[in-house]
Amino acid sequence: TADSAETLQITRTCPYAPPEQHLRFLREQPVTKVALPKGSEAWVAARYEDIRTILSDPRFTADRRHPNAPRLNGETGPGESPLPKMMLEMDPPEHGQARRAVIGEFTVRRMAALRPRIQQIVDEHLDAMLAGPRPVDLVRALALPVPSLVICELLGVPYEEHDFFQTHSAQLLNRTITPQERQHASLELAIYLDKLIRAKEEDPTDDLLGRQVIKQRENGGVDHGALLSLAFLLLIAGHETTANMISLGTYMLLRHPDALAALREDPGKTAGAVEELLRHFTIAEFAMMRVALEDVELGGTVIPAGEGVLMLANAGNRDPEVFADADTFDIERDARSHLAFGFGPHQCLGQSLARVELEIVFNTLFRRIPGLRLAVPAEQLEFKDDATVYGIHELPVTW
Ligand code: HEM
Numbered sequence: 001t002a003d004s005a006e007t008l009q010i011t012r013t014c015p016y017a018p019p020e021q022h023l024r025f026l027r028e029q030p031v032t033k034v035a036l037p038k039g040s041e042a043w044v045a046a047r048y049e050d051i052r053t054i055l056s057d058p059r060f061t062a063d064r065r066h067p068n069a070p071r072l073n074g075e076t077g078p079g080e081s082p083l084p085k086m087m088l089e090m091d092p093p094e095h096g097q098a099r100r101a102v103i104g105e106f107t108v109r110r111m112a113a114l115r116p117r118i119q120q121i122v123d124e125h126l127d128a129m130l131a132g133p134r135p136v137d138l139v140r141a142l143a144l145p146v147p148s149l150v151i152c153e154l155l156g157v158p159y160e161e162h163d164f165f166q167t168h169s170a171q172l173l174n175r176t177i178t179p180q181e182r183q184h185a186s187l188e189l190a191i192y193l194d195k196l197i198r199a200k201e202e203d204p205t206d207d208l209l210g211r212q213v214i215k216q217r218e219n220g221g222v223d224h225g226a227l228l229s230l231a232f233l234l235l236i237a238g239h240e241t242t243a244n245m246i247s248l249g250t251y252m253l254l255r256h257p258d259a260l261a262a263l264r265e266d267p268g269k270t271a272g273a274v275e276e277l278l279r280h281f282t283i284a285e286f287a288m289m290r291v292a293l294e295d296v297e298l299g300g301t302v303i304p305a306g307e308g309v310l311m312l313a314n315a316g317n318r319d320p321e322v323f324a325d326a327d328t329f330d331i332e333r334d335a336r337s338h339l340a341f342g343f344g345p346h347q348c349l350g351q352s353l354a355r356v357e358l359e360i361v362f363n364t365l366f367r368r369i370p371g372l373r374l375a376v377p378a379e380q381l382e383f384k385d386d387a388t389v390y391g392i393h394e395l396p397v398t399w
Helices: 020-028 048-056 094-106 108-131 138-143 145-155 159-172 179-202 208-218 224-255 257-265 267-281 351-368
Strands: 031-035 041-045 289-292 296-298 301-303 308-311 396-398
Touching: 031 301, 041 048, 048 296, 048 308, 094 108, 094 208, 094 224, 108 138, 108 145, 108 351, 138 145, 138 224, 138 351, 145 159, 145 208, 145 224, 145 351, 159 179, 159 224, 179 208, 179 224, 208 224, 224 257, 224 267, 224 351, 257 267, 257 351, 267 351
Parallel strands: 041 308
Antiparallel strands: 031 041, 289 308, 296 301
16 A cells, blocks of 8 residues: 555665666566655556556656656655746647657757767867876766767857856756755756847857747747747756766776777777666666556556656666666677667657767777776765766776
C-alpha cells in the first residue's frame, strides 16, 4: 500500500552504477510505487520495455506542471513559471508543431556541417590548456566551455556572458537549492533571453533564433513566448548534459586503459564508445517523467489515472533482456538502442549534436595529450549526486 512505499534512492553509491535499489526494482518490482525523498509519491519503472512503452504512449502526459508530476526538488506544487510551455512539457498535437518548427536545425547533416567549427573550438581549448599551468580542472578548461560555446553560437547568444548562463543552468539543475532560489534563477535567465530575443525580432541575425524569427514572420507573425521557451530549453539542455558526459567519459576512459588504447589505435571506434558511455552513465534519467492520463496496465500492475511516473532509465539500460553482461563497460558492444536520450516523441532533439561533440572531444583530447591522467586519487572526486543531471564537479588532470 501507499503507506508502506519504500523511499526512492536518488543518489548513487557507486559512481558508475545505478543505486542497488533500482537494480532490485528491475529484478523484482519492475513497476512500483515509491515515496520521494522530499515528500509525495510516484511510480517508478525500471525495465527497458516498460520505459519505452511509457515514453511513447499517449496515455501519459509530459506536462511537468501537472499537479501530480513527480517532484524531486522539494517543491510543494507545480509552482509559477515565468515561461510559456516548453516542448519538453507538451503533448500532441502541440508538441509535434513545436518540434517540427526547429527540427531542421538539428539534422544529422546540419550537425556534420558543424564539425569543423567544433573541432576548432576543441583545439583552441586544448591549446590553452597545454600552454597553462598543471594540474588543471578539465571541467572548467574543456568539458563545460566546449558545449557552452557551441550552443551559444548555434542559438546566437553572446558567449561573453557565459558566466551568467553557465551559473544559471547549473543552478536550475541543482537539487540542493530551494524551490524559491530555483525560480529566481529561472526568472533571471528568462529576463535575459527576453531582451535578447526582442533584439533579434528587430534585427534577425543569422543564427537559430534569428532564423526562427524570420520563419515565424513568413508564417503570419512572431510568437515571442514560443521563442523564449525554445531559447531557454536549448540553452539549459545544451550546457550541462554534454559537459557532464565529457568529464565522466574522460574519467571512465582513463580508468579503462585497454579501452583507451583501442580508441587510440582506431578512432573509428569512438562513436561506439560514446554510445556505451551514454548507456553506462544515463546522466539525465531524472529528466524523464510522465503522468498517467488514464489507468494504464504494465505487466500486471496498474498505474492509476492522475499519478506520476519516473523512468529509472539507468537501471533500464542494464536490463539483461536487452544488454548482455550489462554491468560491464565494453566499448565494442552495440549500445545504440540505449535509453540515455529517452525514447518516443520527446527523444532528445540535440542527440546528433551531443554525439558529434563527444566524438570530437575524446578523439582530440587523447590524441593531443597522450599522457593525460588524473591529478588526484579517484576517491577524492566529487560526483554530482546533488543535481538532476549526473556528472563530476571537478576533474583535476595533469600530463
Ligand atoms: C530531450 C538527454 C544533449 C536538447 C532529452 C531527453 C533526454 C535527454 C533523456 C528526453 C526527456 C523526456 O523524454 O522527457 C540528453 C543527454 C544529452 C543531451 C544525455 C547529452 C549527452 C542535448 C543537447 C541539446 C538537447 C546538446 C540541445 C542542443 C533537448 C531538447 C529536448 C531534449 C530540446 C526536448 C525534446 C522534446 O521534448 O521533443 N534530452 N540530452 N539535449 N533534449 Fe537532450
